[in-house]
Amino acid sequence: MAxxxxxxxxxxxxxxxxPHMLAEDMEYEGYKFPAGTQFTWGAYALALNEDDFTDARTFNPERFMNEDLNAPLKGHWSFGAGRRVCVGYNVGVNNVxxxxxxxxxxxDFAEDPNYPIDEYTTPWDKHDGAPCHVKITPRSQAHVDLIKRESAHVLSMEY
Structure with a gap:
């Protein structure tokens, strides 16, 4: 879960x-917002905020090994927040x-500084210096067979 x-x-x-839109005029902390004003948040800015997450650009699941581990909405904004949180968040969390x-x-995932970054590296990663030199290999031939069998099953399904 972490x-x-x-x-x-x-x-x-x-x-x-x-985004959410105000249905009526509103004042908040001295600021006045007319009806029709739209509000949203920058998920990346919140997720990578060093004030909230030490070494925020590093993938570190250990940061969630705490009393909120099994509270699926705590620690990220992926499903929104408050009264308007996505009603399907449990489906999303369980699928991930x-x-x-x-x-x-x-x-098996192994960090390998000599392993090349390929065309699947995202422009974001290339830009911010966060490419991941990782070698990913199947654990065994039995795992390869499982992947092929399940992939063939899914690909043959009609939607």
Whole structure:
């Protein structure tokens, strides 16, 4: 669960939150906002804020090994916040958990400074100096067979 939460914090899937619009005029801390004003948040700015997350650009699941580990909405903004949090957040969190569990079950991940960065490295990573030199290999032939079998099953499904 810590890896799930860190993944959602470290690279939010929405760079900006879903905007909300005021239905009526509002005043907040001395600022006046007319009806129709839209508010949103910058998910990346919040996720990578060094005041909130020490070494924020580093993937570090250990930061979530605390009393809030099993509180899926604490520590990131991926599903919004407050009264308007995504009603399907449990489905999202569980799907990310299953994906990470499958990856960890089937593959070994090893940091390797000599392993080349390939065309799948995102422009964001190339820009901010955070490319990950990691070698990913299947754990065994049995794992390769499992991946091929399950992939073929999914690809043959009709949607």
């Amino acid at each position: 890896a799930v939460k860190e993944g959602l914090r470290w690279r939010p899937f929405l760079q900006m939150g879903v 958990w299953i994906a990470i569990a499958c990856l960890l079950y089937c593959f």
